[in-house]
Structure formats: structure tokens, C-alpha cells
Amino acid sequence: MAEIIYTYKDSVYANITNKCNCRCTFCIRFVKNGVGNAETLWHQENPTKEEVLDAIKNFDFSGYKELVFCGYGxxxxxxxxxxxxxxxxxxxxGLKIRLNTNGxxxxxxxxxxVPELAKVIDSVSxxxxxxxxxxxxxxxxPLFKDGFENMISFTKRCRETIGDVRWSIVDVLPEEEKDRCIALSKEHDIPLRIRKYSSNS
Ligand code: SF4
Structure with missing residues (x-):
């Protein structure tokens, strides 16, 4: 069975599903099977709620303050x-909770x-x-026709409701596109993180 909880650099991640509604050209899932200490993040069957809760219950979070929901999906x-x-x-x-999402x-x-997320999520990327x-x-x-608009409005709702929200882009974008992402981030008052392509999404 694939890892549900795994560590990468200084963080702990929860890999709760392989379902996804996007097909990003840069998706790490198409390049390698695992990240960090996880040999594979491809579930043979997506885990049940009980399996996810058990994995969190049984993991020793000593030294970690945050759990990030991310993974291969x-x-x-x-x-x-x-x-x-x-x-x-x-x-x-007693962990802080971060959600990494496609919006x-x-x-x-x-x-x-977003109101449901706001009750349990502290920060969103x-x-x-x-x-x-x-x-x-x-x-x-994206599988949705209005994927870009969905992502923008979701982020704005998170900004209004949760507050600690940022956008991320990968550093392989051409400079001119990066500049327009920076402008968009200023326009919507949403902080932007430019991350290395090889890091976890
Ligand atoms: S949203 Fe994430 S998991 Fe889905 S295809 Fe894009 S990078 Fe991969």
C-alpha cells in the first residue's frame, strides 16, 4: 500500500487520494512514483477515511508542527x-493544517x-x-471549462475567509510570465511563492 503520511524536508504530508481534476504538464506524478521518504505515493486503491485517520493516529509527529494535505492527487x-x-x-x-490545492x-x-475548509484549515497554497x-x-x-476562473475565485474566497493564503508558481516559467503572475498577485493582494520545480506541490 502506498504511503498515506510521508515526510519531505522539514514537513509532514498527507496523501489522501490519487484523484485529480487537472492534468498538469509538469506534474511530478508522471516523472517519479514517490517523494521524500515515500517509495510510492500511488495507492492501489484510494484509502478509506478510517485508514487515513489511523495513519495520522499512528504517526509520531514529534518535532513537527504542521500537517500538509498534498500528495499524489x-x-x-x-x-x-x-x-x-x-x-x-x-x-x-495539536497540529497546524495546510492545504496545497489546485483551487x-x-x-x-x-x-x-471554503466555509467548511475554514473550520479546520489554517493556511492554503x-x-x-x-x-x-x-x-x-x-x-x-483542468477538466472544468472555467478552470482558471474557478481557481481565481476559490483563492479570493480563501483570502477573505481563511486569510493565510498564497499562490504558487514553479520557477521554470519564462520571466515575462512570472512578471505577470507577480502583477496578478499584487492586483488581488494574494502573496506569491515561486518554488523550485523539483519540490513538492
Ligand atoms: S493538480 Fe497537482 S496532482 Fe493534479 S495534475 Fe496538477 S500537479 Fe498533478
């Missing part, structure tokens, strides 16, 4: 597990999920990936 594609696992980790393990969660679940609809669709290849 989009956590909001398994919203019920995400919410309950985040609630459990916060209450029973399609409200479209995926057919409703504004949304993959911006590109500064315009056309470029976003080329690189992210």
Missing part, C-alpha cells in the same frame, strides 16, 4: 476525508467549500501556474 477531490482528517490532526495532535475544489464539489486563462489551460489542463 488533489485533496479536495476527497473532501469528506480531508475535513475529518484535518479536524482530527488539529484536535488530537478547483468548489467546482469539484458543486458548492462553495493554491497553484496559480500561469497568469492568464489561455496559458493556465495549456499547462494545467
Amino acid at each position: 488533489e485533496p479536495t477531490c476527497q473532501l469528506d476525508i480531508l475535513i475529518d482528517a484535518a479536524k482530527y490532526a488539529k484536535k488530537e495532535k 478547483q475544489g468548489s467546482a469539484e464539489n458543486g458548492r462553495d467549500i 493554491v497553484s496559480l501556474n500561469a497568469p492568464s486563462k489561455k496559458e493556465y489551460e495549456e499547462v494545467t489542463r
Whole structure:
């Protein structure tokens, strides 16, 4: 069975599902099977809620302050597990909770999920990936027609409701696209992180 909880650099990650509604051209899943101390992050079957809760319960979080929901899939594609696992980790393990997401969660679940997230998530990192609809669709290849707009409005809702929210892009973007991402981040007052391509999303 693939790892549900794994460590990478100084953080602990929860890999709760391999489901995803995007097909990013740079997705690390298509390059290697594992990240950090995990040999594989491909589940033979996506874990049940009980398996995820057990994995959190049994992991020794000594020295770690935060649990990041990320992994080889989009956590909001398994919203019920995400919410309950985040609630459990916060209450029973005293951890801060971060969500790394592609920003399609409200479209995926057919409703504004941000109020539900706000109860259990402390910070959110949304993959911006590109500064315009056309470029976003080329690189992210979302299953939704309005993927770019979904991602922007989801991030703005998180900014209003959760507060600690940022966009991320990878450092392989051309300078001119990076500059337009920086402009977009200023326009919407959403901090931007430019991360190395090889790091965890
Ligand atoms: S959203 Fe994340 S998991 Fe999904 S294809 Fe893109 S990089 Fe991969």
C-alpha cells in the first residue's frame, strides 16, 4: 500500500487520494512514483477515511508542527476525508493544517467549500501556474471549462475567509510570465511563492 503520511524536508504530508481534476504538464506524478521518504505515493486503491485517520493516529509527529494535505492527487477531490482528517490532526495532535490545492475544489464539489475548509484549515497554497486563462489551460489542463476562473475565485474566497493564503508558481516559467503572475498577485493582494520545480506541490 502506498504511503498515506510521508515526510519531505522539514514537513509532514498527507496523501489522501490519487484523484485529480487537472492534468498538469509538469506534474511530478508522471516523472517519479514517490517523494521524500515515500517509495510510492500511488495507492492501489484510494484509502478509506478510517485508514487515513489511523495513519495520522499512528504517526509520531514529534518535532513537527504542521500537517500538509498534498500528495499524489488533489485533496479536495476527497473532501469528506480531508475535513475529518484535518479536524482530527488539529484536535488530537495539536497540529497546524495546510492545504496545497489546485483551487478547483468548489467546482469539484458543486458548492462553495471554503466555509467548511475554514473550520479546520489554517493556511492554503493554491497553484496559480500561469497568469492568464489561455496559458493556465495549456499547462494545467483542468477538466472544468472555467478552470482558471474557478481557481481565481476559490483563492479570493480563501483570502477573505481563511486569510493565510498564497499562490504558487514553479520557477521554470519564462520571466515575462512570472512578471505577470507577480502583477496578478499584487492586483488581488494574494502573496506569491515561486518554488523550485523539483519540490513538492
Ligand atoms: S493538480 Fe497537482 S496532482 Fe493534479 S495534475 Fe496538477 S500537479 Fe498533478
